[in-house]
Amino acid sequence: MIVLLAEPLAPGGDVRASTVAGAGGQAGNVAAWTAELGADARCIAKRGDDPAGELVARELEGRGVDLVGPVGEGATGVVISIVDAGDRALASDRGVAPSFAPEELDARWVACDVLHLSGYALLREPIAATALLAARLARGQGARVSVDVAAWTEIRSFGPVRFRELLDELAPDVLFATEAEWELLGGAYLTAPVGVLKRGARGCTVFTEDAKLDFAAVDADVVDPTGAGDALAAGFLVGGSLEEAARRGLDAAARCVANIGSLP
Secondary structure, three states: OEEEEOOOOOOOOOOOEEEEOOOOHHHHHHHHHHHHOOOOEEEEOOEEOOHHHHHHHHHHHHOOEEEEOOEEOOOEEEEEEEEEOOEEEEEEEEEOHHHOOHHHOOHHHHOOOEEEEEHHHHOOOOHHHHHHHHHHHHHHOOOEEEEEOOOHHHHHHHOHHHHHHHHHHHOOOEEEEEHHHHHHHOOOOOOOOEEEEEOHHHOEEEEEOOEEEEEOOOOOOOOOOOOHHHHHHHHHHOOOOHHHHHHHHHHHHHHHHOOOOOOO
């Protein structure tokens, strides 16, 4: 749920806003943008047996995303994104998503070129064990693994050292992080063949073992930054050289911020 404020919130009062409801979340956003950019996309997630779950399924499938995963009793996760003056703050209710257990994972779902894992999937059990299993199964079928380390506030509560240990176990081929997340985890410590540091309006920096490449953001009229980092990740992962991947990702991010909502 996107809430685009026309004026700052007033405690105890009422202010005008524009709202958009639909599918989203990190996994759904990346999958939808991947499909928009011409690649095959599958979203693996647990959702509830409620109207929100039906909405998510209908919208993602309508955008060409193959949505798989268990449907459980309870509520589908809901994220509220409050957008004000070109910035956004999230309030998340993950619903049944963290209860995704390893025995509910089908190995056929991770037959892919790239398995992209949301960092949120590493912060709770049993979904963290499921994410680790998915990475092992995907790699066994020849896939690369990428991770977006997710919100710095969540990592701070979870424990940066514990989170880095999980990253070490996953050994991602590509690692995405914002500047706040990079700093919290100790950027120099983070090791992956390719690291993508998301810098918002200042573009991104791509790190490899022997190179550091800076890419400027694509000019855009910023309406809503929700999901821009996921659009960037989708564009980067579709393929090509590092330069092509970064430019494609930044183009997708610019398209994302120019509209209300996190999907194409």
